[in-house]
Amino acid sequence: MSTADTPPAAISLEDARKVQNGQHRDPFSVLGPHVKGGQRHVTALDPGAEDLFAVDQTGEHKLSRVDGTDVFTGPAPGDGHYWLKGKKGRNVWEYEDAYRYGPVMGEMDEYLLGEGTHQKIWTVLGAHVMEHEGQHGTHFAVWAPSARRVSVVGGFNQWDGRRHAMRARGATGIWEIFIPNIGEGEAYKYEIVGPEGHLQPLKADPVGFGSQHPPENASIVRDLRGYGWKDAEYMKGRAQRNDRAAPISVYEVHLPSWKRRMAEDGRSLSYQELAVELVDYAADLGFTHLEFMPVSEYPFDGSWGYQPVGLFAPTIRHGTPHEFRDLVEAAHEKGMGVLLDWVPGHFPVDPHGLAKFDGTALYEHADPREGFHPDWNTAIYNYGRIEVANFLVSNALYWLDEYHVDGLRVDAVASMLYRDYSRKAGEWIPNKDGGNENYEAIAVLQKTNIAAYGEHPGIMTVAEESTSFPGVSRPVDGGGLGFGFKWNMGWMNDTLSYMQKDPIYRQHHHHQMTFGIHYAFSENFILPISHDEVVHGKGSMLKKMPGSEWEKFANLRAYYGFMWGHPGKKLLFMGNELGMPTEWQEKEQLPWDLLKDPKHGGVQSLIRDLNKLYRETPALHVKDCDPEGFQWIDANDAAQSTFSWIRRGNAGDAEVVVVCNMTPVERPSHTLAMPSAGRWREALNTDAEVYGGSGRGNMGAIEAKDEPLHGQPASASVYLPPLSTQIFIKDKG
Structure with a gap:
């Protein structure tokens, strides 16, 4: 209640008309309780009332209507709690007066x-x-x-x-x-x-x-209070799970289309159903992390969440905030981390959203050369405005804090870094130094990473960054952007381009499979086979592969073996483990019936075994981001399209040798240089019958002899099945 007396009348006719017309700039100055002549007066607007009363423990106090308005005012003696009572004919209603309460914000x-x-x-x-x-x-x-x-x-x-x-x-x-x-x-x-x-x-x-x-x-309105988290033990140890030396294998998921209830009009699963079915499935396949395509509320299904309107609202498509927490906690119970795709690069211009929020370009730039995204017809945040930068940084912390997520994968970072991204000359404004770097966006990314790692040690942030911008995963104090990891888009583009070629021509493109090592340790890389590779006419992973049906499956299995044996963390989009013959469709669930076919089930089994081997073999993950963990055996066998290399972990960890044959020609006595003599166990062979292959291999092991080759002290005769990857681990005996 105000302690200052009001003007001679409790409310002037002018103020009452402004309230009536919704034009008063300070309604709290005239509505609610005010003291006049030492007595409390109450003023209220109620367009539905014929009569209005202020009611307290002493009784009803009828308020007078201000002429020509629906504003009522009058004395209401005392200073205790009162409420309002409206009447119209026989209808009576009572309610609390919002204007009797003071401010909340400190x-x-x-x-x-x-x-x-x-x-x-x-x-x-x-x-x-x-x-x-x-x-x-x-x-x-x-x-x-x-x-x-x-x-x-x-x-x-x-x-x-x-x-x-x-x-x-x-x-x-x-x-x-x-x-x-x-x-x-x-x-x-x-x-x-x-x-x-x-x-x-x-x-x-x-x-x-x-x-x-x-x-x-x-x-x-959602009440975020009162959720009883039970993942304290997981949270204590998650730093090790997200470390650059940890085995990180990510299953990327579009929640609406992973699985549907076909008997219930094809509805998507709820967060609580996903907490059981998706979490159990991903855990069974051995993935260490789930990554959800954006769950921030979005209006258009076809955007897959990448055009969010409600950055602080888990989409209601699957349930409420507490139910989303159930999904995160279920993953933690299985020892899996949860990453969210986060979209600070742009937002849609839907009328109910952020665009021209208060009648001005508030969240976005007013100038379309800075504030309009030509690729997506969306608005770009005004990163230089402190309140907007604060909004984005705080949103990142919100998901880490309120939902215990383990990290954020930041979408379309390249579009944020460059002022001329997808723009022609004259369609963009240079920075203060005349260049194309977006200093303000860079600062927001750096602030986000500093805040995220500072407030929540042990999480990870991941950049989807498609250019060679330096230092993406370098700490901010070292001049970098401060991300924990970066998607290796160059590796993905080069290797998929190679795999799509007929094997007869692969010898001429051998470098596409080897070039990635030249920069593999310049960042903390994740090797991504994401949703972007199986949409918009690009075809499924299986369809990309050349040859007969058998060759397509063999190529795909060999490629996955190559990927899991290569330095870098792993990411696979849902459905790619099924060997889908068609590309992903967001309106349909994954074709789970494919698993009835041993060829498709074999691909799934391969992913399960690759994940298990990757997790349990330190040499395959401890130095994913360290050049000491990799050495070529033979990077130059273009004529036969074979690749071979060594993976190493810490001192005392068993060494690993990976060899790939990317032609349909079997090589029954391939001489392979080895880092040491002795027995090497064939830990995985993508041509094994259990995966749908021909079952050709090395009877479980090879014997390396003290016969130097390619700079290595030993060598072995190895059977290379057609279109295959084999992984050998040195026996300790």
Whole structure:
């Protein structure tokens, strides 16, 4: 309650008309309780009432209507709790007055928000279920600095923006209001009057924790409190699981299409169903991490989540925030990490989203040469605005903090790094030094990584970065971007290009398989076979492979063996373990019936065994990012299209030799240089019958003799099946 007397009348006719028309810039100055002449007066707007009363323990106090308006005012003696009672005919309703409650946001929060250094903006902005001044309700707060008015609207006030106009918090541009008796599950939006006095499209909450089911797009009040995490033991040890020396094998998943309930109109699985079926499946295949394509709320299914509107809301397509936590915790119970695809590079211009949020280019650049993305027809964040940078950094921390996710894979980093990305001359603005680097975006990425690793040691951040930008996975204090890992797009493009060629021509492109080693240790790389490689007419992994059906499967198995034996962490998009004959379709579930065919089941079994071997063999993962862990045996056998190399771990770890034959010609007595004499166990052979191969190999082992070759002290005669990869491990005996 205000302690200052109001002007001679509790509310002037001019102010009442402004309230009536939704034009008052400071509704808290005239609505609610105010002292006049030593007595409390109450003023309220209720467009549905014929009569309005302020009610307290002493009785009902009828308020007078201000002429020609739906504003009522009058004395309400005392200073205790009161509520409002409306009447129209026989209808009577009672409700708490939102304008009798003071501010919720503290001065320190306001200061940090204004400074752009509030790392947990979600604890202040958005919709928070709480007790305030003894009353249950929800506090709403939103940033809209250029707005003349901001109101919360929903079914609770007939979507009438005049009823719950918010309190402006000065220079910060924050608006807030506490609305009593609003709680979990309530739909709401913000009604905003822009700087020119024009009503904007209703906006979803930029920091909302929930959303309606698309195509409906209102925000939903979600209470994030009260989840009882049980993954403390996992969280203590996850730093080792995400380390560059750890075995990291990622299963990338599009949650809506991984599996569907075909008997229930083909619906997608819920988070809780995925917590059982997906987690069990990925764990059985031996993956160490799950990576979810974006789960931040998005309006258009066909964007796969890469055009998010609700960055703080797990998509309702699969359930509520607590249910998403169930999925993360289930993965942790199985010892698997969870990575989220995170999209700070752009956002869609849907009317209910961030675009022109308060009637101005608030989150985006006003100039399309900086603020419009030509590839996706989306808006680009204004990274140089401190509040926008703070919004993005805080969002990254939100997922790590509130949902215990183990890392973020940052989408389309290259599009953020360069001002001229996908732009012609004259369509972009150089930086202050005349170059094409986007200094502001670079700073946001660096701040995000510093904050993420600083607040949550043991997590990982991963960059999808398709250029040769230096130091992506180098620490910020060393001049880098500060990511933990980077996708190796060059390796993926080169090796897939090689594999798609008829084996008769592969000898002329031998370097495509070997060139990646030249830069393999310049970053902490992940080798990605992601969703991008099996969409938009690129065909499935199996379809990319040349030759007969048998050769296609053999090529695919040999390539997976090559990939798991190569330095670098691993990532495989869902369905690629099935040997799908067609490319991925987001509207359909994976073709699980393929597993009835031994050829497809064999590919799946190969992935399971590759993951197991990779996890259990230190030489295959400890030095994935270290040149000391790799040595070519023969990188130059282009004529026969064979490749062979050594993988090494720490001192005392058994050495590993990998050899690939990328032609359909069997080589029954191939002489292979070896790092030492003795018995070498054939730990994996992609041509094994269990994988759908011909079953040709080395009877479980080879014997290397002290006969130097290719600079190695020993050599062995090895049977190389056609289109195969074999992995040998030195026996300790």
